Amino acid sequence: MESQYIKVVTEADFEYEVIAFSNQIPVIVDFWAEWCHPCKTLTPVLEKITEDSKGSFRLAELNVDDNPNLALRYNVRSIPNVKAFRDGQVVSEFLGLQPEARVREFVRNLAPNQIDLLLEKGLSQVEALNWLEASKSFQQFLNKSPNHPAGLLGMLKSTLMQGDYSQVKKIIIDFPPSTEYAQMQVIQPLFDALRNQETRIEPDNPIEAAYQNCLNLIRRGNLPAAMDGLIDILRQDKHYHDDEVRKVILGLFEVLGNNHPLTRQYRQELAMVLF
Numbered sequence: 001m002e003s004q005y006i007k008v009v010t011e012a013d014f015e016y017e018v019i020a021f022s023n024q025i026p027v028i029v030d031f032w033a034e035w036c037h038p039c040k041t042l043t044p045v046l047e048k049i050t051e052d053s054k055g056s057f058r059l060a061e062l063n064v065d066d067n068p069n070l071a072l073r074y075n076v077r078s079i080p081n082v083k084a085f086r087d088g089q090v091v092s093e094f095l096g097l098q099p100e101a102r103v104r105e106f107v108r109n110l111a112p113n114q115i116d117l118l119l120e121k122g123l124s125q126v127e128a129l130n131w132l133e134a135s136k137s138f139q140q141f142l143n144k145s146p147n148h149p150a151g152l153l154g155m156l157k158s159t160l161m162q163g164d165y166s167q168v169k170k171i172i173i174d175f176p177p178s179t180e181y182a183q184m185q186v187i188q189p190l191f192d193a194l195r196n197q198e199t200r201i202e203p204d205n206p207i208e209a210a211y212q213n214c215l216n217l218i219r220r221g222n223l224p225a226a227m228d229g230l231i232d233i234l235r236q237d238k239h240y241h242d243d244e245v246r247k248v249i250l251g252l253f254e255v256l257g258n259n260h261p262l263t264r265q266y267r268q269e270l271a272m273v274l275f
Contacts, residue, residue: 001061005050009060011067018060022085026057026110031074031081033065038097039080045100046082049107056117057084057110084110118144122154127260129221134158149178156184157255163219165195183254190251193244194218207233211245218252227252227266234273246274 002008009017009029018027030046032039043061050059064071064079074083074090083093084106094106122137135158141151152171159167168191175184197215210233217226230249233240249270253263 001047003047003051005053005055005057006047006059006061009062011070014060014062014067014070018085019088021058022089023087025055026091027060027085028057028107028110029060029062029083029085031062031064031071031076031079031083033063033079035065036079042080042082042097042103045103049100049104053107057107082106086110119148119151119154122151122158126154126157126255127257129161129223131158131161131221135162147174147176149176149180152176153180153183156187160187160191160194161221161255163194165191169195186254187251189244189247190218190255193248193251207236207240211241215248223252223256223262227262231266231269231273234270238274246270 007017018029021027028046028050030039030043032043046059050057062070064076070076078095080097081093081095082103083090085091092106092110094102098106118137118141122134122141125131125134125137135155138151138155138158142148142155145151152175156168156171156175159171172184172188172191175181194215197212210229214226214229214233217223217229227249230245233245234249238246249266253267256263258264
């Protein structure tokens with residue numbers, strides 16, 4: 001049977017429909033044949049679980065009699081044989097007829113559920129600097145998984161960059177012990193600098209005026225210009241404001257993530273200035 005989430009595949013389209021497609025979401029391949037009685041029991045179970053999962057993975061059904069080269073390629077010597085592909089590779093499999101609970105566990109270990117996808121969506125939106133949409137995704141995630149450290153950290157980042165300092169303060173105060181706690185602490189000096197900016201005395205020297213301008217650039221979302229300015233301040237004084245400027249830059253790196261192009265670019269510049 002074919003549907004939005006189920007595809008009958010052959011040797012002609014296996015590379016695209018399974019191998020390439022598994023780079024997007026996991027693909028479970030059901031190797032079966034007409035003469036296989038256990039297959040006729042297992043396949044409907046797989047189809048039911050696939051439809052229930054609403055697109056968290058694809059089910060590909062492959063008749064081994066019609067596609068012997070693929071059966072040989074993947075060492076299918078008995079059926080039913082179910083193999084899960086992710087990023088073009090077989091990552092798990094099982095042989096023979098299995099109870100529905102066992103099949104659901106197999107799928108659960110392979111495919112992210114919808115809650116996990118909300119978290120991934122939020123993280124992707126943070127990387128794209130789409131703070132408003134990211135905060136919406138993290139809020140949906142936290143509605144289903146309250147006090148989840150990764151979700152709270154994502155919400156902290158996205159609300160901070162929107163200037164919602166009261167929300168950020170609440171997240172920091174209530175942040176649970178976790179590996180993400182240390183990341184939150186790196187971001188806190190950035191939060192403190194932005195929140196306290198309005199209480200600062202009028203700048204009485206060029207460096208302080210430049211620093212205030214950098215904080216305003218962060219508030220407006222012009223991060224490249226802000227980091228250029230902050231790096232320039234450190235060229236003049238490596239420990240300006242008792243290392244506050246350096247800590248603000250590190251906070252920005254943490255908000256963006258280690259793999260963001262801006263982090264990679266300016267981390268290298270920071271290292272050149274400081275060392």
